[in-house]
Amino acid sequence: MTNKNNTPWALVFGAWLIAAMATLGALFMSEIMGFAPCVLCWYQRIFMFPLVFVLAAGLFPLDPKVLRYALPLAIGGLLVAGFHVLLMMGIIPETLAPCRQGIPCKTIQVEWFGFVTIPLLSFLAFLTINVLLLASTIRSSK
Numbered sequence: 670m671t672n673k674n675n676t677p678w679a680l681v682f683g684a685w686l687i688a689a690m691a692t693l694g695a696l697f698m699s700e701i702m703g704f705a706p707c708v709l710c711w712y713q714r715i716f717m718f719p720l721v722f723v724l725a726a727g728l729f730p731l732d733p734k735v736l737r738y739a740l741p742l743a744i745g746g747l748l749v750a751g752f753h754v755l756l757m758m759g760i761i762p763e764t765l766a767p768c769r770q771g772i773p774c775k776t777i778q779v780e781w782f783g784f785v786t787i788p789l790l791s792f793l794a795f796l797t798i799n800v801l802l803l804a805s806t807i808r809s810s811k
Contacts, residue, residue, distance in 0.1 A: 680805035716746030
C-alpha cells in the first residue's frame with residue numbers, strides 16, 4: 670500500500686521524470702539527430718528545461734510550494750505547445766506563426782504512426798506535468 674504522505678512526492682517525481690525525459694529528448698533530437706528547432710520549439714524549451722531543476726529542488730525534501738514555481742512554467746509551455754499543435758494541424762493560419770527566419774514552424778521533422786509529431790509530444794508532456802502537479806497539490810491538501 671502507498672502511504673498517503675508519499676503520494677504528493679511521487680506525483681512531483683513523476684512530473685520531474687517527464688520533464689527530464691522531454692529535455693533529454695529535445696537535446697537528443699537537436700544535438701545528435703541534427704534537427705534544428707523552430708522558434709516555437711525554442712519557446713517550449715524555455716519553459717521545459719527549467720522545470721527539471723525547479724521540480725528536482727522541490728523534491729528533496731518535498732516542498733509543497735514547488736507548485737508556485739513549476740506551474741507557471743508548465744502552463745506557459747502547454748499554451749505554446751498547444752498553439753504549435755494547432756498551427757501544425759492548420760487550425761491556426763501560418764501567417765500567425767512567429768517563425769519568420771530559419772526553420773518554419775510547420776516543418777514536420779518527425780512523424781510517428783502518421784500523426785505523432787514533436788509539438789504533439791511536447792504538448793502531451795506539458796499536459797501530463799500540469800495534471801501531476803495539480804494532483805500533487807490536491808493530495809497534499811487532504
